[in-house]
Amino acid sequence: MAESTEVRNLVYLVTGGCGFLGEHVVRMLLQREPRLSELRVFDLHLGPWLEELKTGPVQVTAIQGDVTQAHEVAAAVAGAHVVIHAAGLVDVFGRASPETIHKVNVQGTKNVIEACVQTGTRFLVYTSSMEVVGPNIKGHPFYRGNEDTPYEAVHKHPYPCSKAQAERLVLEANGREVRGGLPLVTCALRPTGIYGEGHQIMRDFYHQGLRLGGRLFRAIPASVEHGRVYVGNVAWMHVLVARELEQRAALVGGQVYFCYDKSPYKSYEDFNMEFLGPCGLRLVETRLLAPYWLLMLLAALNALLQWLLRPLLLYAPLLNPYTLAVANTTFTVSTDKAQRHFGYEPLFSWEDSRTRTIRWVQAMEGSAQ
Ligand SMILES: NC(=O)C1=CN([C@@H]2O[C@H](COP(=O)(O)OP(=O)(O)OC[C@H]3O[C@@H](n4cnc5c(N)ncnc54)[C@H](O)[C@@H]3O)[C@@H](O)[C@H]2O)C=CC1
Ligand SMILES: CC(C)CCC[C@@H](C)[C@H]1CC[C@H]2[C@@H]3[C@H](O)CC4=CC(=O)CC[C@]4(C)[C@H]3CC[C@]12C
Numbered sequence: 001m002a003e004s005t006e007v008r009n010l011v012y013l014v015t016g017g018c019g020f021l022g023e024h025v026v027r028m029l030l031q032r033e034p035r036l037s038e039l040r041v042f043d044l045h046l047g048p049w050l051e052e053l054k055t056g057p058v059q060v061t062a063i064q065g066d067v068t069q070a071h072e073v074a075a076a077v078a079g080a081h082v083v084i085h086a087a088g089l090v091d092v093f094g095r096a097s098p099e100t101i102h103k104v105n106v107q108g109t110k111n112v113i114e115a116c117v118q119t120g121t122r123f124l125v126y127t128s129s130m131e132v133v134g135p136n137i138k139g140h141p142f143y144r145g146n147e148d149t150p151y152e153a154v155h156k157h158p159y160p161c162s163k164a165q166a167e168r169l170v171l172e173a174n175g176r177e178v179r180g181g182l183p184l185v186t187c188a189l190r191p192t193g194i195y196g197e198g199h200q201i202m203r204d205f206y207h208q209g210l211r212l213g214g215r216l217f218r219a220i221p222a223s224v225e226h227g228r229v230y231v232g233n234v235a236w237m238h239v240l241v242a243r244e245l246e247q248r249a250a251l252v253g254g255q256v257y258f259c260y261d262k263s264p265y266k267s268y269e270d271f272n273m274e275f276l277g278p279c280g281l282r283l284v285e286t287r288l289l290a291p292y293w294l295l296m297l298l299a300a301l302n303a304l305l306q307w308l309l310r311p312l313l314l315y316a317p318l319l320n321p322y323t324l325a326v327a328n329t330t331f332t333v334s335t336d337k338a339q340r341h342f343g344y345e346p347l348f349s350w351e352d353s354r355t356r357t358i359r360w361v362q363a364m365e366g367s368a369q
Contacts, residue, residue: 008035008037008057010036010081010082011080012038012082013042013082013084014083015042015067015084015108016067016088016127017042018041018046019043019086020231021191022043023047023198024235025235025238026050030053030058030060032236032239037058038058038061039059041063042065042067043064043087044064044065067108067111070111070114073108073111074111077112077119078119079119080119081122082124083112083121085112086238087104088163088166089162090159091159092157093318094306095314098158102158102162102165106162106169113170113184113186116178117173120182121184122183122184122185123184124170124184124186125188125189125245126167126186126189129160129163130190130227130333132160132167133190134153135325135326136153137154137155138152139325140152141330142330143330143332144332145333145334146333170186170188171187171256183249185245185246185252185253186253187245188257189234189241189256189258190256191258192226192227192228192229192260192331193228194259195263196231197356198231202276203364204318206279215282216283216284217283218283219319220268220269221328222267223267224327226267226271226330226332227260227333230348230357232348232356233260233348236346237344241342244342244343255337258333259338260335260346261346261353262349263353264350279358298319302319302320303321
Protein backbone atom coordinates (compact mmCIF):
# COMPACT_ATOMS: atom_id res chain seq x y z
CA MET A 1 0.00 0.00 0.00
CA ALA A 2 1.20 3.55 -0.68
CA GLU A 3 2.43 5.78 2.17
CA SER A 4 -0.45 7.15 4.25
CA THR A 5 1.50 10.34 4.98
CA GLU A 6 0.86 11.69 1.47
CA VAL A 7 -1.14 14.90 1.12
CA ARG A 8 -4.82 14.38 0.40
CA ASN A 9 -5.66 16.72 -2.44
CA LEU A 10 -7.22 14.67 -5.23
CA VAL A 11 -10.86 14.55 -6.27
CA TYR A 12 -12.08 11.39 -8.02
CA LEU A 13 -15.41 10.75 -9.68
CA VAL A 14 -16.72 7.21 -10.20
CA THR A 15 -19.73 6.95 -12.49
CA GLY A 16 -21.81 3.82 -11.94
CA GLY A 17 -20.25 3.80 -8.47
CA CYS A 18 -23.16 1.89 -6.95
CA GLY A 19 -23.08 -1.00 -9.41
CA PHE A 20 -21.46 -4.41 -8.95
CA LEU A 21 -18.01 -3.27 -10.13
CA GLY A 22 -18.48 0.38 -9.15
CA GLU A 23 -18.95 -0.42 -5.45
CA HIS A 24 -15.69 -2.38 -5.43
CA VAL A 25 -13.90 0.51 -7.18
CA VAL A 26 -15.27 2.98 -4.62
CA ARG A 27 -14.21 0.84 -1.67
CA MET A 28 -10.81 0.12 -3.23
CA LEU A 29 -10.16 3.84 -3.81
CA LEU A 30 -10.92 4.58 -0.17
CA GLN A 31 -8.54 1.82 0.95
CA ARG A 32 -5.74 2.23 -1.55
CA GLU A 33 -5.57 5.83 -2.79
CA PRO A 34 -4.00 7.82 0.04
CA ARG A 35 -4.01 11.08 -1.97
CA LEU A 36 -7.78 11.12 -2.18
CA SER A 37 -9.55 14.08 -0.56
CA GLU A 38 -13.00 13.75 -2.13
CA LEU A 39 -14.70 10.80 -3.79
CA ARG A 40 -17.78 11.56 -5.85
CA VAL A 41 -20.03 8.59 -6.46
CA PHE A 42 -22.38 9.20 -9.37
CA ASP A 43 -25.18 6.75 -10.14
CA LEU A 44 -28.76 6.58 -11.30
CA HIS A 45 -29.56 4.61 -8.15
CA LEU A 46 -27.59 5.35 -5.00
CA GLY A 47 -26.90 2.49 -2.57
CA PRO A 48 -27.66 2.86 1.16
CA TRP A 49 -24.16 1.45 1.95
CA LEU A 50 -22.67 4.80 0.86
CA GLU A 51 -23.77 6.30 4.18
CA GLU A 52 -21.32 4.16 6.17
CA LEU A 53 -18.42 5.47 4.05
CA LYS A 54 -19.08 9.07 4.99
CA THR A 55 -17.37 8.88 8.37
CA GLY A 56 -13.78 8.40 7.15
CA PRO A 57 -11.07 10.95 6.29
CA VAL A 58 -12.20 11.22 2.65
CA GLN A 59 -15.25 13.28 1.77
CA VAL A 60 -17.65 10.89 0.02
CA THR A 61 -20.17 12.80 -2.09
CA ALA A 62 -23.15 10.81 -3.37
CA ILE A 63 -24.59 12.21 -6.58
CA GLN A 64 -27.82 10.80 -7.92
CA GLY A 65 -27.61 11.46 -11.65
CA ASP A 66 -28.00 10.18 -15.17
CA VAL A 67 -25.05 9.96 -17.58
CA THR A 68 -27.39 10.66 -20.49
CA GLN A 69 -28.01 14.15 -19.07
CA ALA A 70 -25.02 16.24 -20.14
CA HIS A 71 -25.62 19.00 -17.57
CA GLU A 72 -25.75 16.51 -14.68
CA VAL A 73 -22.51 14.91 -15.83
CA ALA A 74 -20.77 18.27 -16.28
CA ALA A 75 -21.77 19.37 -12.77
CA ALA A 76 -20.39 16.13 -11.29
CA VAL A 77 -17.14 16.26 -13.29
CA ALA A 78 -16.33 19.93 -12.60
CA GLY A 79 -13.29 20.11 -10.34
CA ALA A 80 -12.51 16.38 -10.43
CA HIS A 81 -8.92 15.34 -11.22
CA VAL A 82 -9.78 11.84 -12.35
CA VAL A 83 -12.94 10.24 -13.74
CA ILE A 84 -13.51 6.49 -13.68
CA HIS A 85 -16.43 5.92 -16.01
CA ALA A 86 -17.94 2.56 -15.05
CA ALA A 87 -21.61 3.42 -15.52
CA GLY A 88 -23.23 1.38 -18.22
CA LEU A 89 -26.31 -0.51 -19.19
CA VAL A 90 -25.25 -4.17 -19.06
CA ASP A 91 -27.99 -5.95 -20.93
CA VAL A 92 -27.62 -8.99 -23.12
CA PHE A 93 -31.05 -10.39 -22.24
CA GLY A 94 -33.28 -7.97 -24.12
CA ARG A 95 -34.52 -6.13 -21.04
CA ALA A 96 -33.77 -2.69 -22.47
CA SER A 97 -34.28 -1.45 -26.02
CA PRO A 98 -31.25 -1.05 -28.34
CA GLU A 99 -31.92 2.72 -28.30
CA THR A 100 -31.70 2.87 -24.51
CA ILE A 101 -28.51 0.80 -24.47
CA HIS A 102 -26.99 3.16 -27.05
CA LYS A 103 -28.12 6.24 -25.17
CA VAL A 104 -26.61 5.17 -21.86
CA ASN A 105 -23.43 3.52 -23.12
CA VAL A 106 -22.54 5.74 -26.10
CA GLN A 107 -24.21 9.11 -25.45
CA GLY A 108 -23.42 8.77 -21.76
CA THR A 109 -19.74 8.27 -22.58
CA LYS A 110 -19.78 11.24 -24.99
CA ASN A 111 -21.20 13.35 -22.18
CA VAL A 112 -18.41 12.24 -19.84
CA ILE A 113 -15.72 13.08 -22.41
CA GLU A 114 -17.22 16.49 -23.21
CA ALA A 115 -17.57 17.25 -19.51
CA CYS A 116 -13.85 16.50 -19.01
CA VAL A 117 -12.94 18.76 -21.94
CA GLN A 118 -15.19 21.61 -20.84
CA THR A 119 -14.31 21.57 -17.17
CA GLY A 120 -10.58 20.81 -17.44
CA THR A 121 -10.48 17.25 -16.06
CA ARG A 122 -7.42 15.55 -17.53
CA PHE A 123 -7.62 11.88 -16.61
CA LEU A 124 -10.31 9.48 -17.75
CA VAL A 125 -10.44 5.71 -17.25
CA TYR A 126 -13.19 3.90 -19.14
CA THR A 127 -14.57 0.50 -18.15
CA SER A 128 -14.87 -1.20 -21.49
CA SER A 129 -15.43 -4.94 -21.96
CA MET A 130 -13.98 -8.06 -23.60
CA GLU A 131 -17.18 -7.90 -25.65
CA VAL A 132 -15.62 -5.07 -27.64
CA VAL A 133 -13.43 -7.75 -29.18
CA GLY A 134 -15.59 -10.83 -29.03
CA PRO A 135 -16.81 -13.49 -29.20
CA ASN A 136 -17.82 -12.42 -32.69
CA ILE A 137 -21.04 -13.44 -34.42
CA LYS A 138 -19.15 -16.13 -36.34
CA GLY A 139 -18.23 -17.91 -33.10
CA HIS A 140 -14.48 -17.77 -33.74
CA PRO A 141 -12.50 -18.85 -30.68
CA PHE A 142 -10.18 -16.33 -29.01
CA TYR A 143 -7.78 -18.62 -27.16
CA ARG A 144 -5.42 -17.07 -24.58
CA GLY A 145 -5.26 -13.92 -26.70
CA ASN A 146 -3.84 -10.54 -25.80
CA GLU A 147 -4.44 -6.90 -26.78
CA ASP A 148 -2.56 -7.40 -30.07
CA THR A 149 -4.08 -10.72 -31.12
CA PRO A 150 -5.74 -10.36 -34.52
CA TYR A 151 -9.44 -11.15 -34.30
CA GLU A 152 -12.36 -10.36 -36.53
CA ALA A 153 -14.47 -8.22 -34.19
CA VAL A 154 -17.93 -8.23 -35.77
CA HIS A 155 -20.90 -7.36 -33.59
CA LYS A 156 -24.62 -7.24 -34.11
CA HIS A 157 -25.93 -7.19 -30.57
CA PRO A 158 -26.63 -3.70 -29.13
CA TYR A 159 -24.52 -4.21 -25.99
CA PRO A 160 -21.13 -5.07 -27.59
CA CYS A 161 -21.84 -2.55 -30.37
CA SER A 162 -22.38 0.18 -27.79
CA LYS A 163 -19.30 -0.76 -25.76
CA ALA A 164 -17.16 -0.82 -28.92
CA GLN A 165 -18.38 2.63 -29.99
CA ALA A 166 -17.91 4.09 -26.53
CA GLU A 167 -14.41 2.65 -26.24
CA ARG A 168 -13.46 4.15 -29.60
CA LEU A 169 -14.73 7.57 -28.48
CA VAL A 170 -12.69 7.38 -25.30
CA LEU A 171 -9.50 6.38 -27.11
CA GLU A 172 -9.97 9.03 -29.81
CA ALA A 173 -10.37 11.66 -27.10
CA ASN A 174 -6.88 10.94 -25.79
CA GLY A 175 -4.76 14.05 -26.38
CA ARG A 176 -7.71 16.45 -26.79
CA GLU A 177 -7.08 19.80 -25.22
CA VAL A 178 -9.11 20.33 -22.06
CA ARG A 179 -10.03 23.65 -20.48
CA GLY A 180 -6.78 25.20 -19.30
CA GLY A 181 -4.86 23.97 -22.35
CA LEU A 182 -3.49 20.61 -21.15
CA PRO A 183 -4.14 17.31 -22.95
CA LEU A 184 -6.74 14.77 -21.88
CA VAL A 185 -5.27 11.35 -21.03
CA THR A 186 -7.59 8.39 -21.49
CA CYS A 187 -7.43 4.62 -21.46
CA ALA A 188 -9.85 1.70 -21.52
CA LEU A 189 -9.92 -1.44 -19.38
CA ARG A 190 -11.57 -4.52 -20.83
CA PRO A 191 -12.73 -6.98 -18.18
CA THR A 192 -13.64 -10.51 -19.21
CA GLY A 193 -16.60 -11.99 -17.29
CA ILE A 194 -16.37 -10.44 -13.83
CA TYR A 195 -17.26 -12.53 -10.77
CA GLY A 196 -17.23 -11.99 -7.04
CA GLU A 197 -19.30 -10.53 -4.22
CA GLY A 198 -22.41 -8.88 -5.65
CA HIS A 199 -22.50 -10.72 -8.99
CA GLN A 200 -26.16 -10.83 -10.00
CA ILE A 201 -25.92 -13.70 -12.51
CA MET A 202 -24.13 -15.89 -9.94
CA ARG A 203 -26.96 -15.08 -7.55
CA ASP A 204 -29.51 -16.09 -10.21
CA PHE A 205 -27.73 -19.39 -10.91
CA TYR A 206 -27.54 -20.15 -7.20
CA HIS A 207 -31.23 -19.56 -6.63
CA GLN A 208 -32.11 -21.52 -9.75
CA GLY A 209 -30.00 -24.43 -8.43
CA LEU A 210 -31.79 -24.32 -5.08
CA ARG A 211 -35.16 -24.35 -6.83
CA LEU A 212 -34.04 -27.41 -8.83
CA GLY A 213 -33.24 -29.36 -5.66
CA GLY A 214 -29.55 -28.48 -5.49
CA ARG A 215 -28.81 -29.26 -9.13
CA LEU A 216 -27.76 -27.31 -12.18
CA PHE A 217 -27.75 -28.92 -15.60
CA ARG A 218 -24.75 -28.59 -17.85
CA ALA A 219 -25.66 -26.86 -21.08
CA ILE A 220 -22.24 -25.94 -22.54
CA PRO A 221 -19.42 -28.43 -23.27
CA ALA A 222 -16.72 -28.36 -20.59
CA SER A 223 -14.11 -27.85 -23.32
CA VAL A 224 -15.29 -24.27 -24.08
CA GLU A 225 -13.11 -21.90 -22.04
CA HIS A 226 -14.52 -18.62 -20.79
CA GLY A 227 -12.33 -15.83 -19.39
CA ARG A 228 -13.21 -14.70 -15.86
CA VAL A 229 -11.66 -12.14 -13.56
CA TYR A 230 -12.27 -11.35 -9.88
CA VAL A 231 -14.07 -8.08 -9.20
CA GLY A 232 -11.52 -6.98 -6.59
CA ASN A 233 -8.71 -7.31 -9.12
CA VAL A 234 -10.70 -5.40 -11.77
CA ALA A 235 -11.26 -2.65 -9.21
CA TRP A 236 -7.57 -2.65 -8.29
CA MET A 237 -6.60 -2.30 -11.95
CA HIS A 238 -8.83 0.76 -12.23
CA VAL A 239 -7.30 2.36 -9.13
CA LEU A 240 -3.77 1.62 -10.28
CA VAL A 241 -4.13 2.84 -13.85
CA ALA A 242 -5.94 5.98 -12.67
CA ARG A 243 -2.99 6.68 -10.37
CA GLU A 244 -0.44 6.12 -13.14
CA LEU A 245 -2.20 8.08 -15.90
CA GLU A 246 -0.42 11.30 -15.01
CA GLN A 247 3.10 9.88 -14.54
CA ARG A 248 2.92 7.56 -17.55
CA ALA A 249 0.65 9.56 -19.84
CA ALA A 250 2.75 8.95 -22.95
CA LEU A 251 2.73 5.18 -22.46
CA VAL A 252 -0.73 4.56 -21.06
CA GLY A 253 -2.73 7.30 -22.84
CA GLY A 254 -4.92 5.94 -25.65
CA GLN A 255 -4.26 2.30 -24.68
CA VAL A 256 -6.54 -0.65 -23.99
CA TYR A 257 -5.86 -3.29 -21.36
CA PHE A 258 -7.61 -6.58 -20.77
CA CYS A 259 -8.37 -7.16 -17.08
CA TYR A 260 -6.81 -10.41 -15.91
CA ASP A 261 -5.70 -12.30 -12.85
CA LYS A 262 -4.89 -15.85 -11.82
CA SER A 263 -8.43 -17.21 -12.11
CA PRO A 264 -8.31 -20.59 -13.89
CA TYR A 265 -9.43 -21.12 -17.47
CA LYS A 266 -12.63 -23.12 -17.40
CA SER A 267 -16.02 -23.30 -19.02
CA TYR A 268 -18.56 -20.76 -17.73
CA GLU A 269 -20.48 -23.41 -15.82
CA ASP A 270 -17.47 -25.27 -14.40
CA PHE A 271 -16.08 -21.96 -13.22
CA ASN A 272 -19.35 -21.09 -11.45
CA MET A 273 -19.24 -24.49 -9.76
CA GLU A 274 -15.97 -23.46 -8.06
CA PHE A 275 -18.25 -21.36 -5.81
CA LEU A 276 -21.64 -23.02 -6.10
CA GLY A 277 -20.21 -26.51 -5.49
CA PRO A 278 -18.97 -25.70 -1.96
CA CYS A 279 -22.39 -24.12 -1.35
CA GLY A 280 -24.18 -27.40 -1.92
CA LEU A 281 -25.02 -27.40 -5.64
CA ARG A 282 -23.90 -30.00 -8.15
CA LEU A 283 -23.62 -29.84 -11.91
CA VAL A 284 -25.48 -32.63 -13.66
CA GLU A 285 -24.11 -33.76 -17.02
CA THR A 286 -26.85 -33.63 -19.65
CA ARG A 287 -25.01 -33.70 -22.96
CA LEU A 288 -27.08 -36.61 -24.22
CA LEU A 289 -30.32 -35.09 -22.99
CA ALA A 290 -29.73 -31.61 -24.35
CA PRO A 291 -27.74 -31.57 -27.61
CA TYR A 292 -26.61 -28.23 -28.92
CA TRP A 293 -29.27 -28.04 -31.63
CA LEU A 294 -31.92 -28.31 -28.92
CA LEU A 295 -30.37 -25.44 -26.96
CA MET A 296 -30.31 -23.36 -30.13
CA LEU A 297 -33.95 -24.16 -30.68
CA LEU A 298 -34.84 -23.21 -27.10
CA ALA A 299 -32.81 -20.00 -27.39
CA ALA A 300 -34.62 -19.12 -30.63
CA LEU A 301 -37.94 -19.94 -29.00
CA ASN A 302 -37.10 -17.66 -26.08
CA ALA A 303 -36.29 -14.85 -28.52
CA LEU A 304 -39.58 -15.38 -30.32
CA LEU A 305 -41.52 -15.45 -27.05
CA GLN A 306 -39.78 -12.28 -25.93
CA TRP A 307 -40.86 -10.55 -29.11
CA LEU A 308 -44.45 -11.87 -28.99
CA LEU A 309 -44.95 -11.08 -25.32
CA ARG A 310 -43.29 -7.65 -25.41
CA PRO A 311 -46.59 -5.71 -25.59
CA LEU A 312 -47.83 -7.56 -22.50
CA LEU A 313 -44.83 -8.33 -20.31
CA LEU A 314 -41.04 -8.45 -20.22
CA TYR A 315 -39.83 -11.99 -20.86
CA ALA A 316 -36.02 -11.98 -20.56
CA PRO A 317 -34.58 -15.40 -19.67
CA LEU A 318 -30.82 -16.05 -19.41
CA LEU A 319 -30.87 -18.25 -22.50
CA ASN A 320 -31.16 -16.49 -25.85
CA PRO A 321 -29.24 -16.89 -29.13
CA TYR A 322 -26.69 -14.26 -28.10
CA THR A 323 -25.93 -15.55 -24.58
CA LEU A 324 -25.77 -19.10 -25.93
CA ALA A 325 -23.25 -18.02 -28.57
CA VAL A 326 -21.12 -16.13 -26.00
CA ALA A 327 -21.20 -18.99 -23.50
CA ASN A 328 -20.44 -21.53 -26.22
CA THR A 329 -17.42 -19.76 -27.76
CA THR A 330 -13.97 -19.95 -26.22
CA PHE A 331 -12.75 -16.50 -25.20
CA THR A 332 -9.75 -16.38 -22.89
CA VAL A 333 -7.05 -13.85 -22.30
CA SER A 334 -3.36 -14.26 -21.53
CA THR A 335 -1.46 -11.00 -21.30
CA ASP A 336 0.93 -9.00 -19.13
CA LYS A 337 0.37 -5.60 -20.75
CA ALA A 338 -1.03 -4.01 -17.59
CA GLN A 339 1.95 -5.30 -15.62
CA ARG A 340 4.41 -3.91 -18.16
CA HIS A 341 2.70 -0.53 -18.56
CA PHE A 342 1.65 0.36 -15.03
CA GLY A 343 2.97 -2.33 -12.73
CA TYR A 344 -0.31 -4.20 -12.19
CA GLU A 345 -0.19 -7.41 -10.20
CA PRO A 346 -3.42 -9.00 -9.01
CA LEU A 347 -4.15 -7.93 -5.44
CA PHE A 348 -6.19 -11.07 -4.73
CA SER A 349 -4.87 -14.57 -5.40
CA TRP A 350 -7.19 -17.13 -6.96
CA GLU A 351 -7.59 -18.77 -3.51
CA ASP A 352 -8.60 -15.42 -1.93
CA SER A 353 -10.96 -14.59 -4.77
CA ARG A 354 -12.58 -18.00 -4.53
CA THR A 355 -12.91 -17.90 -0.75
CA ARG A 356 -14.41 -14.41 -0.75
CA THR A 357 -16.92 -15.36 -3.43
CA ILE A 358 -17.91 -18.60 -1.65
CA ARG A 359 -18.42 -16.71 1.62
CA TRP A 360 -20.63 -14.24 -0.19
CA VAL A 361 -22.76 -16.99 -1.74
CA GLN A 362 -23.03 -18.73 1.63
CA ALA A 363 -24.22 -15.53 3.27
CA MET A 364 -26.94 -15.04 0.68
CA GLU A 365 -30.56 -15.03 1.73
CA GLY A 366 -32.11 -18.47 1.19
CA SER A 367 -28.67 -20.09 1.26
CA ALA A 368 -28.54 -23.86 1.80
CA GLN A 369 -25.61 -23.44 4.24
N1 LIG B 1 -20.33 -7.60 -15.31
C1 LIG B 1 -19.39 -7.97 -16.18
O1 LIG B 1 -19.06 -9.17 -16.29
C2 LIG B 1 -18.72 -6.95 -17.02
C3 LIG B 1 -19.02 -5.59 -16.95
N2 LIG B 1 -18.34 -4.70 -17.74
C4 LIG B 1 -18.59 -3.25 -17.67
O2 LIG B 1 -18.38 -2.83 -16.34
C5 LIG B 1 -19.21 -1.73 -16.03
C6 LIG B 1 -19.94 -2.02 -14.75
O3 LIG B 1 -20.73 -3.18 -14.94
P1 LIG B 1 -21.44 -3.94 -13.75
O4 LIG B 1 -20.95 -3.41 -12.47
O5 LIG B 1 -21.36 -5.38 -14.01
O6 LIG B 1 -22.95 -3.50 -14.00
P2 LIG B 1 -24.00 -2.89 -12.99
O7 LIG B 1 -25.29 -2.85 -13.70
O8 LIG B 1 -23.96 -3.61 -11.69
O9 LIG B 1 -23.45 -1.43 -12.76
C7 LIG B 1 -23.67 -0.38 -13.63
C8 LIG B 1 -24.05 0.84 -12.83
O10 LIG B 1 -24.29 1.90 -13.74
C9 LIG B 1 -25.44 2.58 -13.31
N3 LIG B 1 -26.10 3.22 -14.43
C10 LIG B 1 -26.78 2.63 -15.42
N4 LIG B 1 -27.31 3.55 -16.23
C11 LIG B 1 -26.94 4.75 -15.74
C12 LIG B 1 -27.18 6.08 -16.13
N5 LIG B 1 -27.95 6.37 -17.19
N6 LIG B 1 -26.64 7.07 -15.41
C13 LIG B 1 -25.90 6.80 -14.31
N7 LIG B 1 -25.65 5.56 -13.88
C14 LIG B 1 -26.17 4.55 -14.59
C15 LIG B 1 -26.34 1.52 -12.70
O11 LIG B 1 -27.30 2.10 -11.83
C16 LIG B 1 -25.33 0.63 -12.02
O12 LIG B 1 -25.16 1.01 -10.68
C17 LIG B 1 -20.14 -1.55 -17.23
O13 LIG B 1 -19.69 -0.45 -17.99
C18 LIG B 1 -20.01 -2.84 -18.00
O14 LIG B 1 -20.20 -2.63 -19.37
C19 LIG B 1 -17.36 -5.11 -18.57
C20 LIG B 1 -17.03 -6.41 -18.68
C21 LIG B 1 -17.67 -7.45 -17.92
C1 LIG C 1 -27.92 -20.99 -19.96
C2 LIG C 1 -26.90 -20.57 -20.95
C3 LIG C 1 -26.53 -21.64 -21.89
C4 LIG C 1 -25.66 -20.00 -20.29
C5 LIG C 1 -25.94 -18.62 -19.81
C6 LIG C 1 -24.68 -17.94 -19.40
C7 LIG C 1 -24.73 -16.50 -19.85
C8 LIG C 1 -25.86 -15.81 -19.14
C9 LIG C 1 -23.38 -15.84 -19.59
C10 LIG C 1 -22.26 -16.59 -20.33
C11 LIG C 1 -21.21 -15.56 -20.69
C12 LIG C 1 -21.66 -14.30 -20.03
C13 LIG C 1 -21.16 -12.95 -20.56
C14 LIG C 1 -19.66 -12.88 -20.59
O1 LIG C 1 -19.11 -13.14 -19.32
C15 LIG C 1 -19.15 -11.55 -21.10
C16 LIG C 1 -19.84 -10.36 -20.60
C17 LIG C 1 -19.19 -9.16 -20.62
C18 LIG C 1 -19.83 -7.96 -20.32
O2 LIG C 1 -19.30 -6.88 -20.55
C19 LIG C 1 -21.20 -7.97 -19.78
C20 LIG C 1 -21.67 -9.30 -19.32
C21 LIG C 1 -21.29 -10.41 -20.29
C22 LIG C 1 -22.01 -10.14 -21.62
C23 LIG C 1 -21.71 -11.79 -19.70
C24 LIG C 1 -23.25 -11.90 -19.61
C25 LIG C 1 -23.74 -13.28 -19.19
C26 LIG C 1 -23.18 -14.38 -20.09
C27 LIG C 1 -23.73 -14.24 -21.49
